[in-house]
Amino acid sequence: MSSGNRQVGRHGLTTLSPTMVITCPAAFVVLKVAKLFIERRKWIEVLRDFPGPPAHWLYGHVNEFHQDGTDLDTLVKWGQSYPMAFPLWFGPFVSFLNIHHPEYLKTLLASTEPKDDIAYKFLIPWIGDGLLVSHGQKWFRHRRLLTPGFHYDVLRPYVKLMADSTKVMLDKWEAYVDGDGSFELFQHVSLMTLDSIMKCAFSCETNCQIESGTNAYIQAVYELSYLINFRFRTFPYHSDTIFSLSPHGFRFRKACRIAHRHTEEVVRKRKEALKDEKELGRIQKKRNLDFLDILLCARDEQQQGLSDEAIRAEVDTFMFEGHDTTASGVSWILYSLACHPQHQAQAREEVLQALDGKDTMDWEDLSKIPYTTMCIKESLRLFPPVPGHSRKLTKPMTFCDGRTVPAGCLVGSSVYGIHRNAAVWENPDVFDPLRFLPENCAKRSPHAFVPFSAGPRNCIGQNFAMNEMKVAIALTLQRYQLVNDPEKAPKLIPRLILRSINGIHLKIKRVKLEP
Numbered sequence: 001m002s003s004g005n006r007q008v009g010r011h012g013l014t015t016l017s018p019t020m021v022i023t024c025p026a027a028f029v030v031l032k033v034a035k036l037f038i039e040r041r042k043w044i045e046v047l048r049d050f051p052g053p054p055a056h057w058l059y060g061h062v063n064e065f066h067q068d069g070t071d072l073d074t075l076v077k078w079g080q081s082y083p084m085a086f087p088l089w090f091g092p093f094v095s096f097l098n099i100h101h102p103e104y105l106k107t108l109l110a111s112t113e114p115k116d117d118i119a120y121k122f123l124i125p126w127i128g129d130g131l132l133v134s135h136g137q138k139w140f141r142h143r144r145l146l147t148p149g150f151h152y153d154v155l156r157p158y159v160k161l162m163a164d165s166t167k168v169m170l171d172k173w174e175a176y177v178d179g180d181g182s183f184e185l186f187q188h189v190s191l192m193t194l195d196s197i198m199k200c201a202f203s204c205e206t207n208c209q210i211e212s213g214t215n216a217y218i219q220a221v222y223e224l225s226y227l228i229n230f231r232f233r234t235f236p237y238h239s240d241t242i243f244s245l246s247p248h249g250f251r252f253r254k255a256c257r258i259a260h261r262h263t264e265e266v267v268r269k270r271k272e273a274l275k276d277e278k279e280l281g282r283i284q285k286k287r288n289l290d291f292l293d294i295l296l297c298a299r300d301e302q303q304q305g306l307s308d309e310a311i312r313a314e315v316d317t318f319m320f321e322g323h324d325t326t327a328s329g330v331s332w333i334l335y336s337l338a339c340h341p342q343h344q345a346q347a348r349e350e351v352l353q354a355l356d357g358k359d360t361m362d363w364e365d366l367s368k369i370p371y372t373t374m375c376i377k378e379s380l381r382l383f384p385p386v387p388g389h390s391r392k393l394t395k396p397m398t399f400c401d402g403r404t405v406p407a408g409c410l411v412g413s414s415v416y417g418i419h420r421n422a423a424v425w426e427n428p429d430v431f432d433p434l435r436f437l438p439e440n441c442a443k444r445s446p447h448a449f450v451p452f453s454a455g456p457r458n459c460i461g462q463n464f465a466m467n468e469m470k471v472a473i474a475l476t477l478q479r480y481q482l483v484n485d486p487e488k489a490p491k492l493i494p495r496l497i498l499r500s501i502n503g504i505h506l507k508i509k510r511v512k513l514e515p
Contacts, residue, residue, distance in 0.1 A: 036093050043095045049403050050097060052086030053078050060089025062233055069491025069501055072387060075100070076420045083423070084401065088412065091235025094118060096390060096410045100417030102424060102447035103400040108391060108411055109447065109455035112139075116390040116410050118238065122228045126256050127320060128313025131460065141300060143460065146314065149294035150460055155467060156363045158200040162471040163360040165196040168209045170479050177510050182485035184503035185334060189472075190218050190327040196468060197322045201291035202266050202315075220258040221324055225496040227252045263315045270296065291318060318461065325385040326465045328497040329451075330472045331504050332383035333376055335490065337473075338482035338506050340431050347372040348477040348511070355478060361471050369474055374433035376469050380451040382431065387416040387494045389453065415450055416494075424448045483507040 055061050065071040075098070078086060085099040096116075099105055114135030123133055131142050148154070169192040176183045191209045194217065198204045208215050227248055231237040243249045270292050289297075295311050306314070337344040347369070354368035355361065390412035397411070398404040405411065420428045424444060425435070434440065447454055452462035459465070476482070485507055490500035 040093050043409075046406060046409065047087040047095060047097060050082075050085055050087055052082050052088070052098075055087075055089040058092050060091050060094070060235075062090055062235070065233070067493060067501070069493060072416045072492055072494060075414050075417050079414070079417045079421060084399070085403075090233065091238070094235065094238070094410070096412040097405055098412045098414055098417075100414045100421060102418060102421075102445035105413050105418060105450065105454075106445065106447045107397060107399050108413060109450070109453060109457070111391075111397070112456050113391040113393055113397075113411075114139075116392045116412075118410070119228070119232050119390060122231050125252070126224050126228075126259060127316040128309065130310075130313035130317035132317050132321065139457075142306070142310070142314065145298035145300065145306065146294065146460060148298075149289070149291045150463060152463070154289055154291075154294075155463060158464070159361060159363045159366065159467060159471060161199040162196050162468045163475060165192050165199060165209070166472045166475045167359070168192070168195065170476060172209065173480065173508060176508055177480070179507065182483075182488060182505035182507045184505055186327065186331045186500070186504050187218075189331045189334075190323065191215060192472070193323040193327040193330065193468065194218060197319065197326075198266075200464075201318060201322060202270070203290045203292070204266060204269070216258055217262040220255040220262075221320060223251065223255040224259065225324070225499075227255070229495045259316065259320075260312075263312060263319055266292070266319075267312060267315055321459075322461055322464065325497050326468050328383075328385035328499065329376075329380060329465065329469050332385070332498065333379040333469060333473055334476060334482055334506060335484070335504050336379040336382065336431055337375060337477070338484040343375055343431065343433060344477065344482060347375050347473075348481075351474045351477045352513070355474070359475075359478075361474055365474070366467060366470050369470065371433065372473060372477070373470060374436040376466075376473060377436045377449070377451075378431055378433045381419045381425075381435070381449055382429075383492070383498055384415045384419055384451045385497050386451070386453075387498050388412055388414045413450075415453075416498075418448065418450065421448075477511075479511055481509040481511055483509065 053061065053064070056063060064074060079100040084101045084104050085097050088096045088098045090096070099108065112135075115133050120133045127133070129138070131139065131146060134142060169188055172188065173183075194215065195206055195209050198206045198208070208218075230248065231243055231252075237243040237246065237248065243252075292315070295306060295314055297305075299305050337347065350369050350371045354365050390410060393405065393407050393409045393411060395407050396404055397409070418424070422428050425448070441449075452459035452465070483506065485505045488502065488505040490504050491502050493499050493501050
């Protein structure tokens with residue numbers, strides 16, 4: 001007997017007709033899409049109190065970002081029209097409240113709200129659920145276990161190692177001295193910071209700066225940064241299935257394998273050195289622990305350490321953040337000084353006096369270069385290595401002007417926009433290191449300058465990064481005069497870190513010291 005779309009088979013079992021087979025999946029898709037549009041309507045209503053630039057119903061604001069070096073300036077321009085915060089839509093269903101004022105940022109960063117579950121989720125296949133993306137008790141436990149790895153007693157011996165890596169890079173630059181053309185420096189700096197972090201954090205000597213060919217790990221990081229950014233802007237790729245089946249998904253998995261092989265080899269070699277519990281005990285008693293020692297030796301109150309998966313995630317996280325973000329910072333600082341020779345000359349004079357003829361740098365020298373440090377901070381303001389980050393609220397949040405957003409809201413903070421906010425900084429596009437004199441810092445919100453974020457989820461490695469930037473900049477100024485190449489002005493682009501589409505090009509001349 002049959003009725004409508006239902007039939008009874010030979011063995012008495014009910015079967016579905018072809019019409020039913022087609023109708024059920026179609027109904028599921030319709031319901032799914034309907035749910036998405038209901039959710040879209042909800043967030044349009046929630047964000048109605050926050051006026052913003054008009055958005056296309058399908059593409060949102062994606063088509064306003066052309067990946068041509070103007071995208072960050074577009075955000076700054078919108079920030080002038082829509083003070084404090086405005087919505088940004090990425091496709092028809094994903095909206096962020098983009099904040100670009102210190103007082104709004106203060107409210108957000110005072111919380112321990114987790115990172116958003118869209119853009120940061122795309123990082124997990126690469127860096128795992130490490131300190132950058134984890135939340136709740138897992139984040140709190142890992143933060144507490146890893147904090148000793150950044151104590152100044154641990155950081156102190158790194159300065160000499162950072163100087164050694166910098167000198168290898170500067171030796172290579174001899175080939176460009178007094179040349180007619182400029183050279184692209186980001187690749188050089190990236191190799192240097194990778195060499196440095198391998199020596200400092202993992203006690204691993206590499207030849208990555210002098211080996212022939214291009215470093216596979218760094219190329220994988222470039223590829224992963226591009227693909228994650230591209231996936232975020234291409235809303236069909238927000239689906240794991242669609243992205244996985246795409247050519248971009250294939251490239252992503254290939255680059256992940258390269259990055260993972262690199263970090264797995266680092267951990268494997270160290271574990272081989274820890275042959276037994278006695279050796280582990282000796283490591284714990286070493287005067288100079290490195291980051292990997294801390295990871296392997298870390299124990300909580302129950303004497304539980306980190307799992308192998310957790311260790312690899314933290315190594316992957318620190319390997320990326322510790323070399324790529326610092327490479328961005330150093331490169332843009334050198335570019336800033338090349339564009340402002342008067343500040344470069346003043347910083348060089350200070351460095352030469354501090355180093356007093358030495359060709360290296362010691363821990364004690366870091367505090368002897370206050371003007372150079374102000375130049376570094378001013379470049380970090382204009383060119384923040386991490387131009388933005390975002391959170392997903394687990395509870396409602398009320399900002400300083402009384403406007404509230406509910407739990408579930410995605411809130412992005414435009415670090416670049418805050419650092420260029422004309423309501424906060426006078427002449428924000430001008431390079432002026434004196435902004436960071438103590439008396440001037442006291443006049444503005446501490447959340448006006450956040451290159452390392454702030455609050456309980458601030459960058460755990462910020463002192464490591466600042467030390468490395470000071471060492472690299474000081475030793476470079478001691479040896480070379482930096483000259484800008486106006487024909488190859490960089491075009492800024494945010495790809496996890498701040499990069500330039502066409503590279504960062506400089507000319508250099510040897511510094512002539514007076515007898």
